[in-house]
Amino acid sequence: MNRRNKRLEFEDYEWLRERCPSCSEVGAQLQNRVDLKREGQDLFGTMIAGVTANMGSIEDKTIAEGRYILPTEVESAAMVCVIGWDVKEKFFPSVDAIGKRLSVRGIPLEIVGIEEKRGSMFGQSFDNLMYVPLTTYRKIFGGRQSLQIHGKTSTREQFQSAIDDARLALRNKHKLKGTEADDFGLVNTGEIGNEVDSITGGIAMVVTPITFISLVVGGIVVMNLLHPFVAHRLKRHRHGGRRLPGLQSLSARPDSRTHEELKSRQSSTVNRQ
Numbered sequence: 001m002n003r004r005n006k007r008l009e010f011e012d013y014e015w016l017r018e019r020c021p022s023c024s025e026v027g028a029q030l031q032n033r034v035d036l037k038r039e040g041q042d043l044f045g046t047m048i049a050g051v052t053a054n055m056g057s058i059e060d061k062t063i064a065e066g067r068y069i070l071p072t073e074v075e076s077a078a079m080v081c082v083i084g085w086d087v088k089e090k091f092f093p094s095v096d097a098i099g100k101r102l103s104v105r106g107i108p109l110e111i112v113g114i115e116e117k118r119g120s121m122f123g124q125s126f127d128n129l130m131y132v133p134l135t136t137y138r139k140i141f142g143g144r145q146s147l148q149i150h151g152k153t154s155t156r157e158q159f160q161s162a163i164d165d166a167r168l169a170l171r172n173k174h175k176l177k178g179t180e181a182d183d184f185g186l187v188n189t190g191e192i193g194n195e196v197d198s199i200t201g202g203i204a205m206v207v208t209p210i211t212f213i214s215l216v217v218g219g220i221v222v223m224n225l226l227h228p229f230v231a232h233r234l235k236r237h238r239h240g241g242r243r244l245p246g247l248q249s250l251s252a253r254p255d256s257r258t259h260e261e262l263k264s265r266q267s268s269t270v271n272r273q
Helices: 010-018 071-075 085-091 134-141 156-173 189-200 203-211 228-236 259-272
Strands: 025-038 041-051 063-066 080-083 101-104 107-115 129-133 148-152 185-187 219-223
Touching: 010 025, 010 148, 010 156, 025 085, 025 101, 025 134, 041 085, 041 134, 071 134, 080 101, 085 107, 085 129, 101 129, 107 129, 107 134, 129 134, 148 156, 156 185
Parallel strands: 041 129, 080 107
Antiparallel strands: 025 041, 025 148, 063 107, 080 129, 101 107, 148 219, 185 219
């Protein structure tokens, strides 16, 4: 992580949500890993994500049973969760899991949905996970983590505009001037996907589950810290002896273009604010 990167707060998400005209949706999430236990059964290393309700749409989630998190549940910090297939099979192999309860750090959560089975790769299951409302997550884990802010555009043609809008909006929020470097990282998921896909031939099965950032049309994520597992996996893949160009966008470094090139867009963004 770039040492000067600031922790992204909920206020950054709200600011960007209102100031990214090229984004069709802007969402946010936090994530951690927990060990789950129920009636003498244990499941270790479950990824738990605290999400805004639109993350299901941004990440193109497919819910096999029940439903995803609702906006009202985020607003009220409801004690509900959506679980992955591994969690269902471990604790509810032969019964309907919807309506049952599963505790995280001693806090019981009602299961309202089950995500479709996704499988595994590199020895890592993509189904050992659960989603809770972002506000509920903060009640469980506290609010000191840096937020991940995700966005989506309607078409690929709008993707670069959304990246520019997101960068400029956050630079304005953080009061960065002139050629000052960004104090946040911006990950172009399409760029990552293209690089990994050229080697593995499987965007959805490689990039999406490892990063938990879906390669939706025009996917974009602003984050303070790249998950080290992602960096490790991508560094190991070489193409013709070259390091993957996509790692440039993963390393929390500023965009190679100068900020002067975006001045005309910046002035219009500032005026709208």
